[in-house]
Amino acid sequence: MFRLRFIDRLKFFVERQFVKGASYQLLVVVAVIGLISLVGGMLVLPLGEYDEHLGNAVWWAFLRLTDPGYLGDDEGTWRRIVSTWLTVSGYVVFLGALVAIMTRWLIAIMEQLELGLTPVSLKNHIVILGWNNRTVPLLRELVMSTSRVGRFLRERDIKRLQIVVLSEQVSSEQIQLLRQDPGIGRRAKHIILRSGSALQPEALHRVACLQAAAVIIPFQSHEPDSLVTSDVETVKALLSIHAQARERNQPLPYVVTEVEDVRKFSVASRAYPGPLEVVAGDATISRLVAQNIIHPGLSELYGELLTAHEGNELYLRPAAPYAGLAITEVEARCPDAIMFGLMRPDAAGELHARLNVPSDEVLTPQDTLVLMARSFDETEPRAHAVSDRRVHRIAAVEEDTPGVQSKRLLILGWNRRVPAIITELASYDDYDFDVDLVSIVPASARIADISRYSDNAARVACQHIEADYMVEGELRRLQPGRYDSIVLLCSDRLSSGEEADARAIVGYLVLDEILQDQQVKPQILLELSDPANEDLLERNSSETIISSMILSHMLSQVTLRRELRLVYDELFTAQGAEILFNDPDDYHLRAAASFGEFEVKAGAVGETALGICRSQPNAHGKRLQLNPPRGKAMDLLPGDQLVVLTTL
Template sequence: MTQRRTPFGDRARYWFDSTLTRGAAALVGWMALLCLAVVVPASAVLVWTDPDVPASLADRLAEVWRLTGETLRLGGATGTPLRAMMSVLLALVTLLYVSTLVGLITTALTERLTALRRGRSTVLEQGHAVVLGWSEQVFTVVSELVAANANQRGAAVVVLADRDKTVMEEALSTKVGSFGRTRLICRSGPTTDPTVLPLTSPATAGVVLVLPHDEPDADAEVVKTLLALKAALAGEEGRPPVVAAVRDDRYRLAACLAAGPGGVVLESDTVTARLIVQAARRPGISLVHQELLDFAGDEFYLTSEPSLIGRPFGDALLSYSASSVVGLMRGDSPLLNPPPETPIAADDLLVVISRDDDTVWLDGCAELVEEAAMASGPSTPARTERILLLGWNRRAPLIIDQLRRRARPGSVVDVVADRGEATARQVREVDAHSGTGLDLTLHHGDVTRPDTLRRLDVHSYDSVIVLGRDPLPGQPPDDPDNRTLVTLLLLRQLEEATGRELPVVTELIDDRNRALAPISPGADVIISGKLIGLLLAQISQSRHLAAVFEELFSAEGSGVRLRPAPDYVLPGSETTFATVVAAARQRGECAIGYRSHDGSSTSPGYGVRINPPKGERRRWTVEDEVVVVGRD
């Protein structure tokens, strides 16, 4: 067998590569040879072309050596070999010292810059907000904190997550936009490590928010983070308020214990289920929730008013022309929409909705009430409901439970889901605990197939709720939105074929998909992560609001409701909003706004107006709705 001859160039290259594998010594040797190969010939050319070149060859070679030594900083002494060798030795020692010093300085600077890029330096702030964890909620939370700090100097938000600092900063800058006066500081590291948490200076923080990530073990991670925070603050005199969120109520007690006294823990799935059901029962209510929860409009405040002490609560409703009173905070317990005759105690705080905390001022407006325009008939009676639930996920049992809590006897809920999503046993378990006349039925079918929806008389339902699947392990967290968008497209096709609009309530995971959803303007879209983020941001400014929101969004008690305007004022009458407030007071409710039918398809508010001035006059139509805090 003949051996193939390797070309000389390939053999030379292979030999060269092999010598480089021997380490730094080989690399230094090659660099020295390369430099000499260039410097020595160039020095010789300079010497031989010099008009004053020495005549003898020895003198010329000595001049070449001198030029070479000066160029390479190897010393240029001539004379005896010993003298030349000592010159080279001193030059090498100098070179070694200088290069080592430069290397040490460069390494130290590189390590420092790397540490700064990785977010490993300690934050030195006072009264800042600390956000622990990373999920889709972080963008909403940071955005709302920036809005809340718009009129404050020196405000800071510190985000700690197990991600690259630069990536976090770029993502927040892209989605949040301008931070105004608020300084955003990102730090990298696991939130469950007590030795990492001091990077955020939690002991001097104004509030600490713990966000659940988008993985299945999110609740356990939240509990571990709270325990790590407790360990990191051990020995500190004071602890900042802690606000956290978990998905499953099984983890809430553990999270509350880990958060410590004064900590607030939300159940995100339960809150989401409540808001979905409220939107299904009264279309447009999600727009009201959005207005109440973000810092861009009016929000909740607690205020004291000594001049109202001892007077009935009903008098407070018409005591503020630019704010809406909705209840009392008695100790740590909220009394939303108490009976009008309830006396205001000395320690009570008023729960009001206002543009800002400095816009809550007392100026009676009872003279603006026009009793002739007030309606006096009975309220619109509640009726049985027919709800169609398309899809199934971990929140579906909570939604059905919320539906049955206030369901009239004879109400119907039809569930359509794949066999792999919901089983008859699951639905029977939910039905067994209903304890009401709610008729619950499971229909198997793929809600992304046109034939499944055509078999249903979707227009016979009072509301259609579209849910996405729970993401499978390894799937992107917003993957369920893909199926939801397909289902919405099919429902839109049915709307166009019949010419009738469907009252659809949609649950989405990613806020960016809201613009892609083929739904009518002003339709109810529940973006669970965004709503929970808004709640966390609101409670971080005042932990007492946690109890207020708990009652507002509960199935029982006083909550936010949309009522027909003819229940309060005569249709076609032009009157003030103060008249509506007085009419609601007679019915044992607190009016806080309205939704105009004419503006229901116009952004950005879609007809919703929260906390209008009491003196605002408008003509009320049969299709208008009044936003109240009251009971069903």
């Protein structure tokens, strides 16, 4: 039998000790130092200068091994030879090996700390489970929502907002990305990154999920044909949080999650019995696309109401201090805000959003006011009513429908939201849509996806065309000028959102070139995933929906004020209140009429006046002016439209 040599066995033993870590490596070095000291002591012991005591000789050798300064004290050729050997060995073993081991150990500790594997010691913080293209917009929306964050902190008696993000792999690029973001900037120091997956219970413990004030589970992108979808990961994360809370006998935290497929609502609710708000990502964007097709011009309104940038947002305020007053009396005390509606519990205590409420509606202590304003402070009712603001809004009167309207729609591109868009279009009974779907995805796969999604989608006539809309010849043969609306969708089959946006933008430029000589151009709606790409189009006559930004805003706002989800659901569905763009002649207004006069005229027909949509954009490219000053003349020009909230 083959036997290893002694030196091989020794090398193997040393190797096994070194791979065990720094502590074992130090023990090996200590053993080698001891062995060298022993050998050195034994070599000088015969000189007879150490009282024939081996310990003294070994100590002499150890001093030469660790401190070269003793080298000059030795006399005699043999002792100097041994002393020199010990000093050189000390440089190699004592200094070299020891410093190398300690340095590697410190570097390993620093790398481990940088990986974010240490559990956080926080309470009442916000946890985001996942890092993707929506994480930075979500963080930006959270830190920029100052009024809602202030209320969020006061309710939990904490001084500042702390956010923990769970990422598959923490890197310095992520930290730099947060610091360079104009909306986050210095506030990045309050954002903590931790490594791990939402599917791992130890990773959930690492971000202290059970101690969090709120947990956000955003959408996680996957390959189109992957069996593990974002909804699967979401349900698994909900089950893991529930199991952890049950094991440790702790209460379940408040969770806000994005579900890709609206049909998974009930599954998510069964998986998590705690406080849960579910935002249907694909269904939400599909609703916005459908409404924008029916009411052109809404995309700019989405960009203002559903982002935390300059402009108006929706705010909620308790109505208890004003119980017994009519809506018109509270409106008169809020000259800088618009009364959007209210939220009221039913007999079972379940909240319902009611928008475009009549002015004579009397408030109850359980009501919550929904107001649109530029800041939360502007929603604070004054002590005394403003005498020149008395809006008398009647109950919306059901008008005779003009019949079924036909719309020809061209959809360029394909992603997972198309079946939801078709289903949403089918929910509008007053419209008959004729849709042409253009994509390089095989028509059979598209037909199967739509039929699997919903039976109602069959109401919409869809013609599937296999073509690449980026090829000008193929797009020109479609005669895009004959459609009422054209939608360009960013693909989810590419490796990154940047590539998908680049393809959609190039497609828009090709389409714009074809329609250049068209006198009456169709409405063009462009979907992008990255808000930075919108600025690439210097001359953009289309409407743009930034899906990631809108969903990030909704997730952040529902996290800070969960009742807002009911308002969004009421506002952006076929059965709820609708935002319309009407002709000023419908209200018999003068061009120099003020917005206050428009409020009165709109209220007389059961509508809530919201603002003005100009026919020509201003210097910043904006056409929409929401909540303008009430006493100032609107200076209406031909082509201008008035924006109202109504109930159909």
